[in-house]
Structure formats: structure tokens, C-alpha cells
Amino acid sequence: MSKTDQRQSGEPIYETKNLVVDLYTENNVIRAVDECSFSLFAGETLAVVGESGSGKTVMTLGPLGLLPEGIAVHMRGTAATSRGDLLRFGGRRRASVRGNDFGVVFQDPLSALNPMRRIGPQLAEQACRFAGITASGTKADAVSNLRRVGIADPEDRYWRYPHEFSGGMRQRAMIALALASRPKILLADEPTTALDATVQAQIISLLKQIQAEDGLAILLITHDIGVVAGMADRVAVMYAGRIVEEGAVTDVLKNPVHPYTQGLLSSVPDLDTPIGEKLTEIPGTPPDLSRLEAGCRFAPRCFAAQPSCSLARPTLSSVSITAPTHKVACFVMQPKYQEVIG
Numbered sequence: 001m002s003k004t005d006q007r008q009s010g011e012p013i014y015e016t017k018n019l020v021v022d023l024y025t026e027n028n029v030i031r032a033v034d035e036c037s038f039s040l041f042a043g044e045t046l047a048v049v050g051e052s053g054s055g056k057t058v059m060t061l062g063p064l065g066l067l068p069e070g071i072a073v074h075m076r077g078t079a080a081t082s083r084g085d086l087l088r089f090g091g092r093r094r095a096s097v098r099g100n101d102f103g104v105v106f107q108d109p110l111s112a113l114n115p116m117r118r119i120g121p122q123l124a125e126q127a128c129r130f131a132g133i134t135a136s137g138t139k140a141d142a143v144s145n146l147r148r149v150g151i152a153d154p155e156d157r158y159w160r161y162p163h164e165f166s167g168g169m170r171q172r173a174m175i176a177l178a179l180a181s182r183p184k185i186l187l188a189d190e191p192t193t194a195l196d197a198t199v200q201a202q203i204i205s206l207l208k209q210i211q212a213e214d215g216l217a218i219l220l221i222t223h224d225i226g227v228v229a230g231m232a233d234r235v236a237v238m239y240a241g242r243i244v245e246e247g248a249v250t251d252v253l254k255n256p257v258h259p260y261t262q263g264l265l266s267s268v269p270d271l272d273t274p275i276g277e278k279l280t281e282i283p284g285t286p287p288d289l290s291r292l293e294a295g296c297r298f299a300p301r302c303f304a305a306q307p308s309c310s311l312a313r314p315t316l317s318s319v320s321i322t323a324p325t326h327k328v329a330c331f332v333m334q335p336k337y338q339e340v341i342g
């Protein structure tokens with residue numbers, strides 16, 4: 001039994017089922033997330049990938065109540081931790097479950113850190129509020145957290161403001177803030193996108209080290225297939241608000257089944273790509289999420305589409321009995337695999 005299979009034989013620590021998120025703008029309703037189900041198990045990293053606007057952020061931050069204010073959000077389905085279904089809780093209870101169970105890391109540290117306040121007291125407050133650290137112990141706790149994420153001279157840094165930190169250090173301070181509440185789940189939305197390659201590698205290795213020490217589950221949203229390959233155990237591929245393929249990283253990256261996943265992977269350059277060679281693009285553009293039609297959303301851009309693809313929406317199911325955890329939502333590619341095993 002693989003490490004991933006062993007983990008999945010236990011209970012998930014976070015699970016969404018048939019999650020739908022509608023965003024109400026002035027003129028229309030955007031179905032940003034449509035019937036998405038995924039499970040996250042202790043100690044694993046699940047990466048969510050997909051092109052810009054595919055719904056990665058809305059699917060992960062929506063149930064936590066962390067979408068920007070000023071837009072009306074309607075959600076249905078479930079998004080549950082051991083404390084219950086986040087979608088059934090009011091704002092205050094949801095904030096409490098979020099603080100207890102989740103640590104959140106964003107692309108921009110200043111969306112989590114208050115630029116007007118010194119770093120240390122922000123960490124101390126979080127530990128006091130959610131981790132039950134008594135007031136007298138919060139400073140020592142925050143200093144130890146800053147040290148743990150690799151910030152040199154943490155006693156001094158405790159009193160500094162975010163603008164006194166470099167970009168990489170701010171990212172580390174945000175990770176310390178996310179860890180201050182002792183969460184079970186770390187939700188990282190593009191945590192390394194704004195960083196240069198060396199700092200990016202340091203942050204990834206820090207996240208892996210923390211995960212190994214604390215047994216944290218990480219929900220990692222990224223555009224970067226290299227980061228997925230280097231860090232994730234499983235990956236969910238999103239297209240136009242739906243998960244179209246999901247499975248162990250090795251299965252999905254080595255044997256992508258959905259035409260969208262195939263296109264996404266072949267549009268990524270690797271070290272063997274000759275300089276100047278044109279990368280493969282997926283033709284066309286994603287659909288307008290406020291005017292969705294019946295059928296597979298990828299069909300208009302898909303090299304394998306059949307006339308029947310525009311009649312009904314495919315749902316996720318196993319690509320074969322030999323790889324039951326590798327799932328794909330495609331009428332055309334999936335039967336091919338079933339024929340092979342049948």
C-alpha cells in the first residue's frame with residue numbers, strides 16, 4: 001500500500017462535497033465553483049492547479065469566508081472539518097473554526113499581516129486567541145515561531161514592522177502567523193508566485209519541513225507544475241469551476257488522461273525544451289461562467305470532443321480498476337481505458 005493509499009484509508013480532515021459557489025455581481029451570477037468534491041488527509045499535500053480564473057481560489061477560500069468583501073456569495077454543498085460543516089456556520093463560528101483548524105498563506109503577505117502593526121504582537125495575539133497560549137507565554141511562543149520559520153535574530157525581529165522585512169522574510173513571517181494558531185490544515189494560495197526562484201525553493205523546503213514535523217495537511221494552490229511535482233502527493237486539476245482530473249501526482253503528471261490536463265502539461269516548458277521552440281497552447285478561451293451551457297465545458301477547445309460531449313456534463317470517475325484513485329471527468333478518454341481493462 002502506497003503512502004497516499006495508507007493516508008486515504010483514514011478519515012479526511014477536510015472534505016468538500018458537491019460544493020457550488022455562485023458570485024453575484026451587479027449584472028450577472030458567476031458560477032465560479034460547480035459541484036466540486038475533494039478530500040484532504042492528515043500529513044498530505046493536495047495541489048489544485050488550473051489556468052487563471054478556473055476557480056481555485058474561490059473553491060478554497062470561499063468556504064472559509066475569506067473572499068473579498070463587496071461581492072455577494074452563495075454557497076451550497078458541504079465543506080466540513082471535524083468541527084462540522086463550515087457552510088452551516090454563521091460568520092463568528094466560521095471564523096473560530098477557521099482560526100482553529102486552518103492556517104492561511106497568500107501570495108501577498110500584506111493580505112495576512114497588518115502593515116501598521118509590529119510582527120511579533122500579531123503572532124502573539126493569534127497564539128493567545130486560538131492556541132490557548134497564556135498571555136505571559138505569547139512573546140516566547142512568537143519568537144520561537146519566528147525562529148522556526150528561519151528568521152534570524154527573532155528577538156529583534158519581533159518588534160519590527162512588515163515593511164522592515166524583505167519579500168522572502170515577509171513570506172516566512174506570514175507562515176509563522178499561519179502556524180501560530182497550531183492549525184491542522186495549511187491553505188497556501190500561490191505562496192511562492194511572487195518570489196524569485198531561490199527564495200521560492202527555500203519557502204517550499206520550509207513548508208515541507210514544517211509538514212514533516214507537525215503532520216500538517218497542505219492544500220496548495222499553484223500555477224507552477226514544478227512546485228506540484230516537488231511538493232504535492234495528489235493533484236486536482238480545475239477547469240471552468242469543475243475538477244476535471246484528480247489523482248496521485250505521479251499518475252496525473254506521467255499519465256494525464258483529460259485532454260485539458262494534457263494541454264496544461266504540454267504548455268509547460270522543461271529543461272529539454274530547445275530555446276526558441278514554441279510551446280503547445282490550448283486553442284480558444286475558457287467559457288463565460290455566467291452563461292454556462294449544458295455539456296462538457298472543455299468541449300469547444302478539446303481535440304477529442306465528440307458531438308455527444310455537448311449534451312451532458314461528465315462527472316469524475318476512476319480511469320481504471322488498477323488505478324482507482326486516478327479519476328477523470330471525460331466521456332471520450334475514460335471509456336478507452338475501460339475497454340483496455342475490460
Ligand SMILES: Nc1ncnc2c1ncn2[C@@H]1O[C@H](COP(=O)(O)OP(=O)(O)OP(=O)(O)O)[C@@H](O)[C@H]1O
Pocket residue numbers: 023025030032050051052053054055056057058059068071223289
Ligand atoms: N471578486 C470577484 N468579483 C467578480 N468575479 C470574481 C471575483 N473573484 C473571482 N471571480 C470570478 O470567479 C472565477 C474564479 O476565480 P478564482 O479567483 O477562483 O480563479 P483562480 O483559479 O484562483 O485564478 P488565478 O489563478 O488567476 O488566481 C473567475 O471567473 C473570476 O473572474
Ligand SMILES: [Mg+2]
Pocket residue numbers: 056057058189
Ligand atoms: Mg487564485
